[in-house]
Amino acid sequence: MTADRVRATVGVVGELLITAGVVVGLFAVYTLFWTGVETAGEQQALEREFESTDPEPPEPSVEAAPPQAPPPQATPEPLPGDAYARMRIPRLGEDWNWIVVQGVDLADLTRGPGRYPDSAEPGQVGNFAVAGHRATYGEPFAYLDRLEPGDEIVVEREGQEHLYRVSTSYVTGPDDTAVLAPVPREPGATPRTAVITLTTCHPRWSSEERLIVHGILVGTSSTPTATGTQT
């Protein structure tokens, strides 16, 4: 009787261990592969959302306005998770093309890189700040460490294309909110230029530190698609 019971117990324990192994394996598949599939689906939906709302043809008078001019029409603040802008970073690949969403909560960042809600708008004087995953969920910022000074960061929003060039990148602590200041690292200073800030985790697969990339606006033009729709 005892020998049978031992055998049965060992059998159940063995089955549970095998089950646990299979579940861990499935979790690895989920983390490394499936989150990317889900994010790719979200990006397709965001792409349609962006294309349907974004190319508002810019008013002709706006194009000659200096970058310091206030936005021509007050656009309502987008809701968390909504498509906000398109970002392209040629250094990370010609097809590196992401729809940035509004917000940096975990739920927002599963859809794509997210804009810090209180940061400046692209092209505006101040600091336009974006966070993105470096691993899982399509890992948009996986290779952010490859950016070098002078590399292009292109941001499209509302029919305008803003070209930034990378100025610096460095690693800092997870609570270093000074990188988001209108003048990065100088909280309280009055901004005179438009800058962009990208944040992600560092090292990859760790939350110990943050990798920060700053860029400076070098030019704004209307997007070819936006002008093309004007007749």
Next chain:
Amino acid sequence: MYGWIWNHLPGPTVLRVLLVLSLIAAVVGLLFTVVFPWAVTWLPGQDVSVE
């Protein structure tokens, strides 16, 4: 454990195989839609913003 489940499934072998497959599908579906999305937030590297 799995033997016990197999023995308690009704019907001929073909039906049992179909039932087992649908059970597996249900469990995997639950893992991918509920359990894993919760578990992944505990992985390191999920905090990408400064705050």
